[in-house]
Amino acid sequence: MALNINGTTGISGVDGSNSAPALQGTDSNTGINFGSDIIDLNTAGSSRFKIGAAGQLGVAGANYGTSGQALLSQGASAAPQWGAVSSSSPTETYAHVTFGNTYDSNSGYVIHNITGVSGNAITGDTTNERLTPTVAGNYLVIYNCCWSWTYTGGTTGYSAIYKNGAQEQRSTFVHGSYGGTLPVMVMVVVSMNGSSDYISFHGYENRSNGTALMTSLSRAVMFLLKES
Numbered sequence: 584m585a586l587n588i589n590g591t592t593g594i595s596g597v598d599g600s601n602s603a604p605a606l607q608g609t610d611s612n613t614g615i616n617f618g619s620d621i622i623d624l625n626t627a628g629s630s631r632f633k634i635g636a637a638g639q640l641g642v643a644g645a646n647y648g649t650s651g652q653a654l655l656s657q658g659a660s661a662a663p664q665w666g667a668v669s670s671s672s673p674t675e676t677y678a679h680v681t682f683g684n685t686y687d688s689n690s691g692y693v694i695h696n697i698t699g700v701s702g703n704a705i706t707g708d709t710t711n712e713r714l715t716p717t718v719a720g721n722y723l724v725i726y727n728c729c730w731s732w733t734y735t736g737g738t739t740g741y742s743a744i745y746k747n748g749a750q751e752q753r754s755t756f757v758h759g760s761y762g763g764t765l766p767v768m769v770m771v772v773v774s775m776n777g778s779s780d781y782i783s784f785h786g787y788e789n790r791s792n793g794t795a796l797m798t799s800l801s802r803a804v805m806f807l808l809k810e811s
Contacts, residue, residue: 631662676718676807678702680784685797687788692743695728695784695797705805712783719777719811725770726784729800732763740788740795742767747780764798772808 622634633641641647642654642662652665681699697714700707706715716722728742743753752771773782784803788795 676702676704676716676720676810678705678707678714678803678805680707680714680803680805682784682797682799682801682803684799685786687786687795687797692741692785692787693797695786695801697784698799702805704807708781713781714783714805715779715781716775716777716805716807718807719775721772721774721808721811722782723770723772723806723808724782724803725768725805726803727766727768727801728784728786729764729766729798730786730788731765731796731798740767741786742769742797743785743787744769744771744773745783745785746773746775748783750785751782766800774811777811 630641631643635641635647639647640654642664646665649665652667654663655666656663679701680697683696683698685693685695687693694712697707697709697712699709700714704717706717707713708715724744726742726744730740730742739755739757741753741755744751751773752769754767754769756765756767775782782805784801786795786797
């Protein structure tokens with residue numbers, strides 16, 4: 584036995600039978616169909632959204648996606664689509680930098696040569712000695728420079744972090760012994776545009792009659808704190 588409730592022209596109605604009850608509009612191909620424990624929202628005979636017998640959700644027909652996927656918006660002019668959850672996850676952005684031995688014998692700032700960069704979403708350039716993030720945001724940069732002297736007498740020196748060729752932050756220290764090594768750390772939080780902005784690492788010592796060495800034991804790290 585079927586329940587049959589019809590409206591007049593232009594008015595929706597309920598029309599069904601024992602095997603396939605349906606709620607449909609005046610166009611028999613448009614409506615909500617209930618059959619085999621499935622709810623099917625369709626337009627002009629084309630399925631738009633389904634709820635299966637097990638409660639699964641289908642978009643544009645029986646497209647239920649695969650295990651672990653999520654529905655991702657495609658904007659105002661397209662239906663959502665199933666996709667990997669990882670595709671919408673934030674990118675982990677960081678770099679770890681190793682250096683080579685760099686000598687400073689001219690009493691001025693010299694750039695510390697980069698020998699290796701590991702990480703993600705930060706490009707390391709060992710030719711121009713710089714780091715270039717590919718994600719815009721605020722970054723924490725830490726530079727630990729290990730200095731070494733082979734001459735006697737005191738000296739004043741700096742380790743510095745540069746952005747786009749200009750000093751962003753520096754340390755200061757005075758070395759008064761007869762030689763040896765000294766680690767000097769400097770850090771800064773700096774905004775990067777994710778395209779052309781770059782970071783480089785520099786050192787300075789004020790002795791023109793001796794040679795100071797920024798050693799290969801030096802390290803630097805760069806982390807994204809907040810994406811723009």
